[in-house]
Amino acid sequence: MVKVIMHGCNGKMGQVITRLAAADPEMEIVAGVDMRAQALNDYPVFGDIGECGVEADVVIDFSNAAAVDRLLDWCGEKQMPVVLCTTGLSEEQLSKVEETAKKTALLKSANMSLGVNLLMKLLQDAAKVLAPEGFDMEIVERHHNQKVDAPSGTAIALADSLKEALEEDYAYVYDRSGQRKKRDSHEIGISAVRGGTIVGEHEVIFAGEDEVIEFKHTAYSKALFAKGAVAAAKFLAGKGPGRYDMSDVIQL
Numbered sequence: 001m002v003k004v005i006m007h008g009c010n011g012k013m014g015q016v017i018t019r020l021a022a023a024d025p026e027m028e029i030v031a032g033v034d035m036r037a038q039a040l041n042d043y044p045v046f047g048d049i050g051e052c053g054v055e056a057d058v059v060i061d062f063s064n065a066a067a068v069d070r071l072l073d074w075c076g077e078k079q080m081p082v083v084l085c086t087t088g089l090s091e092e093q094l095s096k097v098e099e100t101a102k103k104t105a106l107l108k109s110a111n112m113s114l115g116v117n118l119l120m121k122l123l124q125d126a127a128k129v130l131a132p133e134g135f136d137m138e139i140v141e142r143h144h145n146q147k148v149d150a151p152s153g154t155a156i157a158l159a160d161s162l163k164e165a166l167e168e169d170y171a172y173v174y175d176r177s178g179q180r181k182k183r184d185s186h187e188i189g190i191s192a193v194r195g196g197t198i199v200g201e202h203e204v205i206f207a208g209e210d211e212v213i214e215f216k217h218t219a220y221s222k223a224l225f226a227k228g229a230v231a232a233a234k235f236l237a238g239k240g241p242g243r244y245d246m247s248d249v250i251q252l
């Protein structure tokens with residue numbers, strides 16, 4: 001039985017994971033942490049991770065970037081494995097992630113779905129062929145109107161995987177509204193749409209002369225991400241210090 005502390009337990013993802021774990025004989029949520037320290041389910045909820053004295057094997061985090069520093073400090077100090085799913089982290093926080101992974105097992109992924117993790121690999125093959133031929137690369141992401149960070153962590157991760165595959169350097173461009181100049185060939189444009197209840201869509205466009213190739217992933221339910229997070233928590237429990245990602249969990 002894997003015992004989980006759910007960080008951000010009263011949020012949208014925290015509640016989807018709570019329902020999934022309740023039906024899973026191999027996993028139990030033993031405590032939750034949330035700004036609103038209100039118990040909505042059958043486990044105790046604390047207002048701060050430091051107040052949680054419940055014994056556990058792993059933390060699953062879907063909270064807010066503002067909560068991540070405190071969480072990383074606590075997990076590092078307690079040598080508590082952590083599945084970090086919150087997006088919108090600063091450069092300083094990303095460095096802290098690497099430092100924390102020297103003290104405890106840490107799996108970070110902006111997207112827990114099989115489809116997006118496979119897409120990251122497929123894109124690298126496409127980029128290696130198309131970018132040197134002069135195809136422009138653009139990413140468009142669409143999410144619900146409750147999302148606070150933009151662009152999505154997934155859009156940045158997709159851009160990072162394009163960049164990683166290419167020999168030449170590419171700059172990310174998020175906003176062209178203040179510019180009166182043509183697009184540079186060595187940029188990756190990233191655009192964010194927010195509206196309604198869109199769960200999450202990511203489109204990667206390779207636009208060349210007289211032809212366009214598009215890759216698209218659509219999430220139809222948050223259960224998709226919850227399923228990946230649960231698999232990641234089972235994988236991470238009992239592991240020693242180290243930095244992991246979803247490619248360690250999913251056989252691609």
Ligand SMILES: NC(=O)C1=CN([C@@H]2O[C@H](COP(=O)(O)OP(=O)(O)OC[C@H]3O[C@@H](n4cnc5c(N)ncnc54)[C@H](OP(=O)(O)O)[C@@H]3O)[C@@H](O)[C@H]2O)C=CC1
Pocket residue numbers: 007008009010011012013014033034035036047048061062063064065066067084085086087088109110111112113149225
């Ligand atoms: N990696 C992935 O596959 C996915 C990542 N995400 C990311 O996960 C994060 C959460 O998403 P979602 O569940 O939709 O967001 P929600 O806002 O619905 O949930 C976040 C929860 O965390 C709580 N919270 C805020 N600050 C703290 C804190 N200091 N300590 C503990 N809890 C805190 C919030 O409380 P309050 O509402 O009172 O502020 C809220 O209940 C986002 O960054 C999102 O982008 C989402 C889906 C998939």
Ligand SMILES: O=C(O)C1=N[C@H](C(=O)O)C[C@H](O)C1
Pocket residue numbers: 087110111143147151152153154155199200201
């Ligand atoms: O906030 C969300 O909802 C999501 N956030 C993640 C991101 O920023 O990439 C993943 C998913 O698309 C849903």
